[in-house]
Amino acid sequence: MKEFIEGSRAVAEAVRLCKPGVISAYPITPQTHIVEELAQMVAEGSLNSQFVNVESEHSAASVVLGASATGVRAYTASSSQGILLMCEVLFNIAGMRLPLVLTCANRAISAPINIWNDQQDSISMRDAGWVQIYAENNQEAADMHFIAYRLAEDKNIMLPVMVCMDGFILTHGIETVDIPKQEEVDKFLPVYSPLYKLDTATPMTLGPLVGPDYYLETRYAIQETHKDVLTLLPKLAADFKAVFGRDYKNLLIEEYRTEGAEKVIVAMGSVCGTVKTVVDQMRAKGKKVGLLRVVSYRPFPYQEVYQALKDIPKVAVLDKSVSLGGYAPLAVEVKAACYGKKKTPKVISSFVAGLGGRDITVESIEEIYRRLTTKEVNLDFIDLKPELLKEKYGQ
């Protein structure tokens, strides 16, 4: 049923339809509306779930870890500092091959403290072993939760999935979202039946000490599984379309008006909506521009990204996070995807924008297309205020 609702509400409805047996969370802006909605559903009895209010994000992640290890579908959500506080537990969850789903309401990292959107939190967890998929709008954010559980719990995958949605822009944005029927979700997402669990009938030890004789293979296995995720995501997109009617192509990348384009912006998340608007406006004026949206950041679809970009002369990568002291995280991957190939874009320029909630406007995107010339630029910050950079301290 189509409803005009907040993104957080849409996600909470989707999570309810996934029937998690245990939910645990700690409040942090802008994730709060999601878990408030879920707490309300549990309180009203419309969601049969154990809701565990914890004293930190570290414990929220640990509670869902324990619940998942006991064979129950579990859910948590967080943001920003909460994701960082969870960090070691997130690595642990992936290492233990527990099929958890976490919603990351993307937000900037302190200091300075800032509650607004960028993608530094989830990007900082890129090496944790989690699958990371980035939603462009609220329909996709909601739908990604059905896909996330189906993917995570696949017997050949057994990896956690982080659904990333831009804080405020999506979590607090109100859009029309089609909330599916329970029967549809049940058809797409089977009841969770774990391969291994904590069960007194069949005692087993989870999380043992593993020495040099075995550790390397555990990490290799996760790396190999990420390749399988790249194969499975397009199949899940097809299954999803068959049940729900919505077409997410391959869930790896989305190409928007890239045919014959001379300039393409590569980006992730909600900013892609703005880029599409600019692309339409510029195309209407005869400018050959397009967008490549990366949907899956982990695993990174190197092959698909390369295929989409190989004939594009000029590529701009727009990052909403930084790897301070190094190249920007999305730009690194795009360049790696094209490295060593015979046919590649002539220019791959890297732009950083929107940190700490600085609006990325239509003008910001137009500026990126303008600065995307034959001269490659790296780490070009968009919408910097030079007047704020003049003052030097300690001099």
Place this chain on the structure above:
Amino acid sequence: MDNKPLFIAGHTACAGCGQSLAARLVIEAAGANTIVANNTGCLEVFSTAFPESAWNVPFIHSLFENCAAVASGVEAALKFLGKKDTTNVIAQGGDGGTADIGLQALSGMWERGHDILYVCYDNEAYMNTGIQRSGLTPFATNTTTSPIAEKSFGNPRPKKPMPEIANAHGIPYVATASAGYPQDIQRKVKKAISIKGPKYIQIHVPCPLGWRHESALTIDVAKLAVETGLYPLIEYENGKLTARQIQPKPVEEYLKTQGRFKHILNNPEAIKQVQEVADRNIQKYGLRLEKSA
């Protein structure tokens, strides 16, 4: 029920390890219908080195400080599955994982009222990493991070009062126990398991390597800690205190058994301060056995 041991031989604990002894007593008392969540530490390391495991019950180790939260998730999942009434959940860790880095998660577990028994194996320092002081290291103890030198005569602070902190949470059962009193450990575990809600048992477990005593003396050393009043055996049931009575021995009898206190044996002022710790315990918990007429 078969009589299969729940914590089997063949693990790699040191000779005379008080923690391995206590851990076996705890799980055997709790029984086969128990799931264990364990913090990182000696116990997890010496009992689960892949591909072997000493545990014949479901056992999960995640991280150093989160077993109370992991166990909370296990308990919540069991509730969801309708299996909680037939399954015990034990969370356990060492003194560092309990009183220092894991205290926040443990406080959360208590406050939320989970039906979980938390067991702290208190060997009074970070033994797994090589004898660094923790919040449960006693006053004047020589450890690698509270060493003996011109400006230091060991750990400057007394033990963090964990049983009091637990009791202040209003949980239904708090107890201390000792590797020197095996039957008492098992009685307390069985009692704790029979009570719904969060429970806390802190067991004094000598570490021959870290305390520097002969490995054959583990039980004797543990007993002396109780007999001097330095490790009172107490229970709080719904806040009501009962304690094991003693005819207190002077603290030197305990201190002289261990290398970690060797440096204060010729220091009357330091011994006096340790005696004051014991005397406060004796006073506070009413430990002194009154001679019957």
